[in-house]
Amino acid sequence: LLQHNGEPLPSHLKISDEIPWLEKNGSTYCENHVALKTHLPLHLLNWNDQAKYIVVARNPKDCCVSYYHHTRGFAFYDYAHGTFDDFFRRFINGEVGYGDFFDHFVSWQSRLNDRNVFFCTYEQLICDTKEIVKRLALFLEIKIDDNILEKVLQYSSLQAMQTDLQRWSIERSKDMPKFIRKGEIGDWRNYFNEEQSKLIDMKVEQFPLMKTLWAKMSDNNDEKSFPGTLIDPDTCEHHHHTSHHQRHPHSHHAPALVELHIHLDGSFRHSTLFELAEKKGILFLRMNLATIEDFIPYVSVQSTCQSLAEFLEKFPFFLNIVAGDVEALERVAYEFVEDQAIQGVLYTEARYSPQVLMGNTLTPEQVIVAINRGFKRGIKEFHVDIRTLLCCIRPHPEWSMEVVDLANKYRSAGVVGIDLAGSEHNCSYSPHAAAFERAVKLGIHRTVHAGETGSADSVLQAIQQCHAERIGHGYAIVDDPAIYEIVHSRDIHLECCLTSSLHTNAVGKYMPTDIEKYEEHFMLHGHKTKTTLHMHAKSKKEVWHPIHHFARDHINFSLSCDDPSVSQITIEHEYEHALTDLKLSPAQLSQCVFNAARSSFLPENEKNQLIDRLLANYLPKQVMTRQLADKIKDA
The missing domain is CATH 3.40.50.300 (P-loop containing nucleotide triphosphate hydrolases)
Incomplete structure (x- = not known):
C-alpha cells in the first residue's frame, strides 16, 4: 500500500x-x-x-x-x-x-x-x-x-x-x-x-x-499493559478505551545513552574546581574571583566563542588546579561517573592525557592509577560502565609511544584504546605514525581527532597513517566526496559534538549566509549549568549542519558532549538541540545511540550485552530522555 x-x-x-x-x-x-x-x-x-x-x-x-x-x-x-x-x-x-x-x-x-x-x-x-x-x-x-x-x-x-x-x-x-x-x-x-x-x-x-x-x-499480573507494548491500554484505539494517562511510561524512567567522545578534563565540576582552587590558594585574587559565578568564565567558554584556540585557552587554568594531585584526580573521576549516571549514560569512553594531568609531581602511570580508583568506586556505586581512552597530544609526539605502552599495560583495568588530540593546525600525523602502528600490532583500538578545524584530507591522513577506526568530529569530510565515500563505505564512526562544533567554529563555514533565506545569527545563551542553542530561520525551519548529511546518508555517527564543563552543557542538551534545532527525527537520534554502542571499543561479548541493555530500554518505543519523551511522542 x-x-x-x-x-x-x-x-x-x-x-x-x-x-x-x-x-x-x-x-x-x-x-x-x-x-x-x-x-x-x-x-x-x-x-x-x-x-x-x-x-x-x-x-x-x-x-x-x-x-x-x-x-x-x-x-x-x-x-x-x-x-x-x-x-x-x-x-x-x-x-x-x-x-x-x-x-x-x-x-x-x-x-x-x-x-x-x-x-x-x-x-x-x-x-x-x-x-x-x-x-x-x-x-x-x-x-x-x-x-x-x-x-x-x-x-x-x-x-x-x-x-x-x-x-x-x-x-x-x-x-x-x-x-x-x-x-x-x-x-x-x-x-x-x-x-x-x-x-x-x-x-x-x-x-x-x-x-x-x-x-x-x-x-x-495486575498491571494492565499489553504484552509487547509499553503503551497504556487505555490509550489504545483498537480497544476503544479513553484515559487522561497520555504519558509514555518510559518518560518516567532514566534515559539510556552511550557517549564515546568526552574528555575527562573537560568535564570537571565547576564547584569542585572552585573548592580546590580556594583550598590551594590559587584563585588568583588579583582577578577578584570571590564567588563561583566570578570563577566560571575562566574555566568555560561564553556564547561568543568561535575558535578552537579560544576554546582551548580555558584548559591551562583549570588543569593547574587538578594536575599532579592524586586525591583531586580520584575525586574528579568519581564525580564524573556520578554525573554520567545522573544523565542516564549507560556506557562512556572517557579520554584524557596522563602526561597532561601528571603535573610536576606524578608519573603518567600514577595518574592512571588514581583516576582508575575514582572510576572503580563510582562504577560500583552508580552501576554504569566507564572505560578509558588514553590521549596522545599532537604537539608532543615524544609522549605517544609511552601512551601506547600504558594502554597495553592497563587494558585489563578499563583502558580500551588511544586517541590523538589537539589542534590540527600545522601538525603532521607522521611523528605519531610509529606509535599508532605499534597500537595496531598490539590490538589496541584507535580514534583520532580530525576534520574538526582541519580539512577532509586530515581525516584521510588519520585513517591512513594512524589506522583510525573512529574519527573525533570529522565534519570536513562533506567537502570531499571521495573521502566522504571512504568513511561511509568503511563504516568509520564519527564522534560528533554539536555545541562544541559551534564553539570551535568547526562548522561555521557550513552555516547558511543567505540573508534572504535566513536570519544570520545563532544565539547561545549562557547559564550557570547549561547552554541553550537557538537557531532562527526566516523561511526554513531547520538550520543545516554536516550531521544532516550524515543522517541522510546513514553515515555511522553519534552525539557526545566533548567538554561539557567548558561548553556548559549536558548530553541531554545535545540531543535536544539535534531534535528541536537541527530537526533530526527521534528514529535518527536513537540510531545515534546504537551506532555508538556498536562502534564502542568494548570486547564483542560485552558490546553485545550493552546492545541488549539498550534494546531493552528502547524497544518497542524509541525514547531519548525523560524531558524529551513527550516531545518525541508528538514528533
Whole structure:
C-alpha cells in the first residue's frame, strides 16, 4: 500500500503476486520483485547490507494460538485435526514449522539495531497502527501525506482484509479457520491452562529482550499493559478505551545513552574546581574571583566563542588546579561517573592525557592509577560502565609511544584504546605514525581527532597513517566526496559534538549566509549549568549542519558532549538541540545511540550485552530522555 500511494492492487491481483513468499516461490522467482516475505530464521538467509528488512515479532503465547489455527488451514502442515494441547507441546519443544520460536527470535535479535532493519512488535501494530505506518514510511524513504496515510490505514485494517479474503490467502475449506482471524492481543487466555502459561513464562525469563517486551503476560499480573507494548491500554484505539494517562511510561524512567567522545578534563565540576582552587590558594585574587559565578568564565567558554584556540585557552587554568594531585584526580573521576549516571549514560569512553594531568609531581602511570580508583568506586556505586581512552597530544609526539605502552599495560583495568588530540593546525600525523602502528600490532583500538578545524584530507591522513577506526568530529569530510565515500563505505564512526562544533567554529563555514533565506545569527545563551542553542530561520525551519548529511546518508555517527564543563552543557542538551534545532527525527537520534554502542571499543561479548541493555530500554518505543519523551511522542 505504501508503494502504491495507499491504493489497493487491481482486483485480479493477490498480495502474493506483488510480494512473493520466498519459501514457496523460490529465490529465482523472487529476484524480479521489489519486496518479498519470509518466515525463515536469520541464519537461513543470505544477509544483504543494501536490502531493507522489516521484522515483526509477536508475543509467544498469542503466536502459539495463531500458529495453531494457521496450521490447521493448510494441508502441507498435516495438522488439520490436531488438538491445541498437542500443538502446544510441539510449540514449546520447537517441533513446529520453522523450528523453535525462541531460537528464531534470537537469530534476528543481533540485527535489530542495524540501520537497514525496522523492528516492531505485533502488539505495537495493533495499538499504534498510525505511528508504525508513519515510521515505516520514513524507514522506506517513501513520502506520504495525510490522504495516503488514511488510505493505508483503511485498506490494511482487519475489516478490509476480512472483506477481501481472496487477496490475502489461498482457498480454505469452510470447516477450517479463516486466514484472517481475530487480530487480537491476549487471545491466548482462551486456550492456555495455568501450566502452559507458566512454561512460556519460564522460557521468556531466559531472554532479556523478550522479558522486556513480553513480561506482562501472566494472569496474576495486575498491571494492565499489553504484552509487547509499553503503551497504556487505555490509550489504545483498537480497544476503544479513553484515559487522561497520555504519558509514555518510559518518560518516567532514566534515559539510556552511550557517549564515546568526552574528555575527562573537560568535564570537571565547576564547584569542585572552585573548592580546590580556594583550598590551594590559587584563585588568583588579583582577578577578584570571590564567588563561583566570578570563577566560571575562566574555566568555560561564553556564547561568543568561535575558535578552537579560544576554546582551548580555558584548559591551562583549570588543569593547574587538578594536575599532579592524586586525591583531586580520584575525586574528579568519581564525580564524573556520578554525573554520567545522573544523565542516564549507560556506557562512556572517557579520554584524557596522563602526561597532561601528571603535573610536576606524578608519573603518567600514577595518574592512571588514581583516576582508575575514582572510576572503580563510582562504577560500583552508580552501576554504569566507564572505560578509558588514553590521549596522545599532537604537539608532543615524544609522549605517544609511552601512551601506547600504558594502554597495553592497563587494558585489563578499563583502558580500551588511544586517541590523538589537539589542534590540527600545522601538525603532521607522521611523528605519531610509529606509535599508532605499534597500537595496531598490539590490538589496541584507535580514534583520532580530525576534520574538526582541519580539512577532509586530515581525516584521510588519520585513517591512513594512524589506522583510525573512529574519527573525533570529522565534519570536513562533506567537502570531499571521495573521502566522504571512504568513511561511509568503511563504516568509520564519527564522534560528533554539536555545541562544541559551534564553539570551535568547526562548522561555521557550513552555516547558511543567505540573508534572504535566513536570519544570520545563532544565539547561545549562557547559564550557570547549561547552554541553550537557538537557531532562527526566516523561511526554513531547520538550520543545516554536516550531521544532516550524515543522517541522510546513514553515515555511522553519534552525539557526545566533548567538554561539557567548558561548553556548559549536558548530553541531554545535545540531543535536544539535534531534535528541536537541527530537526533530526527521534528514529535518527536513537540510531545515534546504537551506532555508538556498536562502534564502542568494548570486547564483542560485552558490546553485545550493552546492545541488549539498550534494546531493552528502547524497544518497542524509541525514547531519548525523560524531558524529551513527550516531545518525541508528538514528533
